[in-house]
Amino acid sequence: MYQFEFHRPKSLAEAAALLEANEDAKALSGGQTLLPTLKQRLASPSDVVDLSAVPELKGISVSGDTVTIGAFTRHVDVAKSAEVAKAIPALSQLAAHIGDPAVRNRGTIGGSVANNDPAADYPSAVLALNATIHTNKRTIAADDFFKGLFETALDAGELIVKFTFPVPKRAGYAKFPNPASRYAMVGVFVAETASGVRVAVTGAGPGVFRAKEIEAALAGSFSAASLDGVKVPSAGMNSDMHGSAEYRAHLVTVMAKRAVAAAG
Amino acid sequence: MTAHTGIGAAVRRKEDFRFITGAGRYTDDINRPGQAHAYFLRSPHAFARIKKLDTAAAAKMPGVVAVLTxxxxxxxxxGGLICGWVLKGKSGEPHKAPPHPVIALDHVRHVGDQVAVVIADxxxxxxxAAEAIxxxxxPLTPVIDLRRALEADAPQVHPEAPGNLxxxxxxxxxxxxxxxxxxxxxxxVSLDLVNNRLVPNPMEPRAAVGEYDRGTDELVCYSTSQNPxxxxxxxxxFILGIPEHKLRVIAPDVGGGFGSKIFCYAEETVCVWAARKLGRPVKWTSDRSEAFMTDAHGRDHITKAELAMDANGKFLAMRVDTIANMGAYLSTFATAVPTYLYGLLLAGQYTTPQVHCNVRAVFTNTTAVDAYRGAGRPEATYVVERLVEAAARHLKVDPAELRKRNFVPPDAFPYQTPVVVAYDSGNYANTLDEALKLAxxxxxxARKAEAAARGKKRGIGFSAYIEACGLAPSAVVGSIGAGVGQWESAQIRFNATGSVFVNTGSHSHGQGHETTFAQIVSDRLGVPIDQVEVVHGDTNRVPMGMGTYGSRSLAVGGSAIMKACDKIIEKGKKIAAHLMEAxxxxxxxxxxxxxxxxxDKSVPMAQVAFTAYVPFNYPPGLEPGLEESAFYDPSNFTYPSGVHIAEVEIDPDTGITTIANWTAVDDFGNVVNPMIVEGQVHGGIAQGVGQALLEGAVYDKDSGQLLTGSFMDxxxxxxxxxxxxxVGMTHTPCPHNPLGVKGCGEAGAIASPAALMNAITDAIGTEIQMPATPEKVWRAIQANSSAQAA
Amino acid sequence: MPTVTITVNGKAVTREVEARTLLVQFLREHLSLTGTHVGCDTSQCGACVVHVDGQAIKSCTTLAVQADGSAVTTIEGLADGQTLHPMQEAFREHHGLQCGFCTPGMIMTAVDFAKNNKNPTEAEIRQALEGNICRCTGYHNIVKAVAAGTAAMNG
Structure with missing residues (x-):
């Protein structure tokens, strides 16, 4: 790891100021991706801004048809939240299977979504559930947020404060983990929402994306059987020693069926 | 009391207290006063000529003590690193042994090759500072693929080895x-088999600390070694040219080895050399990424294997042609692994009267390949047991039945195979029957039908393995090229108050010697087990020994301890006789x-020991003291055997293989501590399952980059x-060592890959190569169903 | 250099550290608590698991400065003198370790798991150990040990 200055701001304003003051500063949330990156000397931030003491980023609440989750909410807290489990059980299921227990005890939803690792779980939920991303500057619709491999709509120094998830009629998530890293090789989040069926796929491509073929098939009937024979094109999907693009495309349909079955 | 802690008892391990309380002492836990730290700059290229190497800027960086090249x-x-086994080829000429520099000179030959070392505070x-070098x-075009290495126009890894052979x-x-x-x-029947390259990955990465005492001119090397x-x-x-009495090697607690810590590597060499050169202790600890690039890998064969049978399925002959990867340089015992540790086991448990095996070993621009748990014997078992299962399918005979038809019968031992070795003892049909029952x-x-009703493909597969372990008569291994003897030492040293030191030349890095060896001594000498201290891993505290590999510690090291016990008992008898006036x-x-x-006259050993050190009433002419050394050189290998049965269930939608049941029945002869032996079996199975299902070191075939360079991939x-x-056991004692024991450490890893691949083939009806990743399995199922549809 | 104050195994310690110091380096190198191990560099193996404020975390993926003000328990802090913690005792009784290198992380993970899962199935135990790699035991006896240790802790 290279040297850096460490900061632990006590408010959102202070955190934002630190990040804006230096373009080589990095925000540190749970650190489960950032620290491995720093250890391998793949990044050399001048300053690391720890968000753990920023009160505005914390907390889970459900009111009416909306679940609100603060950016600095750890996976374990989402997984164990009775409120989340009641409102969007698929979301707590997803959180309960990210990484391993020790990773879930530190990793946060804000860190995961802001990093937008193409194999992360949360982006699929955010996109499929049509969540809104609230930053310290604006709100961003999920459809406008993810920009491909590790890229998002966030500006430099902009921080995610919280997510609001509209409660869907039903939703489910199924993933095929990479056998080595246990990241999603293909993860499919299906949701029947007020604005129709939304299906988001993570792991299979260079970034999370909506699977139109699956959405179209489920729009007719939200059942696993309606996905029989539905093929998702493999063009543009990741291909590596763990799985070819063709295999990943096949798995998208398989996982979509399982997610639909899980949605009940 | 000894009834509960002696031979045969599942004694809880003496060493565990320190490990479960965080008080273990591994090499990286050792810090010496004034110590500096070494960091190796490594080659990013698989094959390149070094045009320029400039360390001047790095040498001026903060804290830098030296930059060495x-x-x-x-x-x-x-000197350079050595291969300690001289292998003679068909024509009688020794293997090609190109130089293996400790730090690269003009060329780098694999990704991770040492280019320079920085030593800093x-x-x-x-x-x-390494970034400033x-x-x-x-860059040169590397050769990665085994077959490609043998082609006439292939890049040449070493000028000394024409044709990369x-x-x-x-x-x-x-x-x-x-x-x-x-x-x-x-x-x-005929099979083309790939035995995939594995990375041993003991959980403790390699580490070394070198320290020099100017006053005594003595060097100490703390090292994660299996054989100090x-x-x-x-x-x-061979390398540093210093007298043996001036170097003390200490291998403290070692966190697993599986073969990869047998060898002498560049890094400990540098730590010792630099410690003397710089007058400061020098420490190096591998990180996992370095381990992937520099720990000797295992396996990596491609083989054409054929079996000939008569009309009744009796095996007549086996023909095996193998290409084995040596990597870029020869590791310490690399040449022996795909030859004597492989070809000699190709008769398996069967009476096959004729076996021919040809092995060509090639250099490639990859990490060196050497012994990894089983070392040659898993590869042999994989060849034999895949062939036998293919034969059973070909003949439409039950695979258990076909094996029984061809087993060496229990009355045929010692059994001379057509591949040099003579098996000591065994009862193969008995073990198979036990396994069939247990499974x-x-x-x-019925289970297959039930799985099919759930849309799953269920398969079952066998592996009846034979192993030769507990290396072995020194004269024999010497005649086939070994550079060291294969005996083991033991020293039993009584203290006056009756407690005992047992100094052993074997080394424990998870095998539980401190318990097993103490059980033997406690049983033989009547000393309470908590009064027995097993000492290993320090060349200044224990007599010269060969260390631990090849499932040899109990069969060879334990036998040496038995011999030393016998000597103690003999001497003690004279003292006891004197005390009892008999x-x-x-x-x-x-x-x-x-x-x-x-x-009703009796004298306990404790009184004999006390008398030996306080010899007031003592046999005239007898030396005081009670301390004996013994060296044991076995008269043969031991030949453990067993049957593993894997039962799998495959999800045709994803190709994921789930292990539904695993049955292992092993015959290790007599067993000292069944709990520890079962643990060895479990661990071996896991590594074999890893090979068959999950693991495989993958290099990019063009660039030679290691694509599986971390636990992420x-x-x-x-x-x-x-x-x-x-896990079950049968017990056919080894007839030629005093404990009647056979080695158990590698068996699981030897047996399991074939069992698992046979089960997968049974489930999907197609041969695939290891590792059976979900995509490979899925594709095989797809190909099958479209073939059936067509 | 930043100064951190961390309560380690019940004792508050204050040290100056480089910001880039990992918690595991702080424990091993600054406090000589070498029971916590490093087995990989990609946060996969779990040999470094310790408890921060009662929860299992990977100390190789946490900065010491992040733990400032927290309470850390390492494997050295688990036993009460010579009296082993029930999970330690279970690992010994069930031969849940061989070389011992993964063991501290394994035990720390298991203790946190047992606090939150009173009566787990074998499958749940195996899943809970997903972030801890052992190369020796094939996990068979570790799973038995965790089951027994969990029962003992909740008994």
Missing amino acids: GADVQADKV TLAQARD VVEYE CYDWEIGTPKSEVDATFAAAAHR HVLRLILCA DYAGFP SVDDLEYEHGIYKVAGT YCMPRADDLPSFN
């Missing part, structure tokens, strides 16, 4: 005779008590990849 190594007359400073490379070796029945048998045989004396011998006599083989069709000839001895036959077996195992 291959030129410095050469200037100090430090802190590791972070050393790593910072300027290296200009002229290290050796061309054969063993067994003359090829022409085998060919004639094949030509006339009623049935033939052999490391000392190699470092002193409920009779119930398999004739030595009238004394009986059992579990630490000397008795005068036919009387190299798939280690985890708890949820595995089931609990059904």
